[in-house]
Amino acid sequence: MNAAFPSPSAAEAGNLAARLLATRKLTLDLAAPLSDADASLQPFTEASPAKWHLAHTTWFFEAFVLRDHVPGYRPFDERFHYLFNSYYEGEGARLDRSRRGMISRPSLDEVRNYRAAVDEALDRAFSVLEPDAQALVELGINHEQQHQELLLTDLLAAFAENPLEPAYGELPPPTCFAAEPLTFHAGRDGVVEIGAGETRFAFDSERPRHRFFLEPHEIAGRRVTNGEWREFIADGGYRSPALWLSEGWDWVRSSGVDAPLYWRADETAFTLAGRRAIDWTAPVAHVSYYEADAFARWAGARLPTEAEWEDFAASADPNLGNQLDQAGPVLPRPGGGMFGDVWEWTRSAFTSYPGFAPVEGAVGEYNGKFMCGQFVLKGASCATPRGHSRASYRNFFPPHARWQFTGLRLARDS
Numbered sequence: 001m002n003a004a005f006p007s008p009s010a011a012e013a014g015n016l017a018a019r020l021l022a023t024r025k026l027t028l029d030l031a032a033p034l035s036d037a038d039a040s041l042q043p044f045t046e047a048s049p050a051k052w053h054l055a056h057t058t059w060f061f062e063a064f065v066l067r068d069h070v071p072g073y074r075p076f077d078e079r080f081h082y083l084f085n086s087y088y089e090g091e092g093a094r095l096d097r098s099r100r101g102m103i104s105r106p107s108l109d110e111v112r113n114y115r116a117a118v119d120e121a122l123d124r125a126f127s128v129l130e131p132d133a134q135a136l137v138e139l140g141i142n143h144e145q146q147h148q149e150l151l152l153t154d155l156l157a158a159f160a161e162n163p164l165e166p167a168y169g170e171l172p173p174p175t176c177f178a179a180e181p182l183t184f185h186a187g188r189d190g191v192v193e194i195g196a197g198e199t200r201f202a203f204d205s206e207r208p209r210h211r212f213f214l215e216p217h218e219i220a221g222r223r224v225t226n227g228e229w230r231e232f233i234a235d236g237g238y239r240s241p242a243l244w245l246s247e248g249w250d251w252v253r254s255s256g257v258d259a260p261l262y263w264r265a266d267e268t269a270f271t272l273a274g275r276r277a278i279d280w281t282a283p284v285a286h287v288s289y290y291e292a293d294a295f296a297r298w299a300g301a302r303l304p305t306e307a308e309w310e311d312f313a314a315s316a317d318p319n320l321g322n323q324l325d326q327a328g329p330v331l332p333r334p335g336g337g338m339f340g341d342v343w344e345w346t347r348s349a350f351t352s353y354p355g356f357a358p359v360e361g362a363v364g365e366y367n368g369k370f371m372c373g374q375f376v377l378k379g380a381s382c383a384t385p386r387g388h389s390r391a392s393y394r395n396f397f398p399p400h401a402r403w404q405f406t407g408l409r410l411a412r413d414s
């Protein structure tokens with residue numbers, strides 16, 4: 001029995017097959033507008049080709065569910081194990097991450113055939129899967145949802161390299177506007193509880209739920225906007241070393257960064273919908289932890305901790321503790337609130353909660369081994385699939401990363 005990834009209850013199991021199908025279909029739908037060439041681009045090591053995402057999410061089900069739990073299952077193609085294992089040392093040798101853009105074969109159509117074959121095998125096996133295997137299907141669904149978002153952010157990074165500025169598709173409208181004045185709200189202080197409970201799916205890194213002590217503090221009612229970021233730039237924010245962490249200042253100087261990623265000089269930004277005029281009232285996106293931290297200092301505030309953020313979100317709506325609804329289209333989301341538009345940097349390092357124990361076997365490598373040198377992001381973005389958000393969710397990226405939809409909300413001591 002897999003303690004950190006609990007098996008779905010009997011009632012959830014029926015719905016599991018339907019959610020699996022819907023999740024698998026959404027990934028294909030997201031890739032539908034892409035040519036094989038589009039789907040093979042890898043703009044930099046951390047961003048993978050769309051075709052690789054399509055295949056790797058399939059490999060995850062093939063390796064951890066079909067191979068390990070369905071007697072007699074034969075892999076679709078033995079060679080794919082090497083190509084599409086991402087980072088699981090327990091699964092043996094794999095293609096170097098920086099070389100994923102070299103996989104012109106299998107073709108996009110062959111990868112779609114791979115997906116169809118694995119989906120069919122999962123469908124045949126579903127009625128006899130043991131609870132342990134069902135828990136891995138649940139993990140595989142949530143894993144694939146994470147890759148749906150990565151597919152879009154990696155594609156944005158790839159298309160941004162093309163001087164023809166191709167458009168992927170329309171974007172959902174932002175849900176947060178600067179028409180809302182910036183207000184600060186008192187968070188709870190004293191002993192609070194954070195982390196995921198035991199009843200619904202959560203990643204192992206969100207557990208166990210535990211007590212945490214908060215000092216008096218306030219959190220902003222909305223995210224920082226593009227207009228506010230423009231003021232930071234105009235005020236010399238990128239040229240003022242006193243605002244920056246030492247490592248952040250080194251990064252600014254060596255990278256030459258002077259604006260959010262994808263901003264162009266003429267008040268436009270490159271987006272999944274092509275080049276667009278910057279909406280100054282929308283939340284700023286594609287900033288690094290270093291930039292978010294410097295902006296907060298410039299604004300006379302700081303970034304919230306993950307516990308402050310989570311308790312604020314959970315106290316605003318207790319039902320956000322563990323959302324789990326149907327897989328659906330990538331947005332639009334309900335207006336305002338703590339989820340949507342951009343992930344929000346926190347000042348908390350991604351590390352283990354007291355009592356954290358990764359599960360046994362290769363899937364134990366899912367989160368635990370990345371607990372070094374990364375910061376927690378809370379909320380969700382415009383590219384996060386519906387049903388994938390909850391207050392306890394802990395996204396994480398290294399402090400220089402900014403190709404995700406990453407923004408910020410201010411906090412301050414009180």
Ligand SMILES: [Fe+2]
Nearest residue numbers: 056086143147
């Ligand atoms: Fe993965």
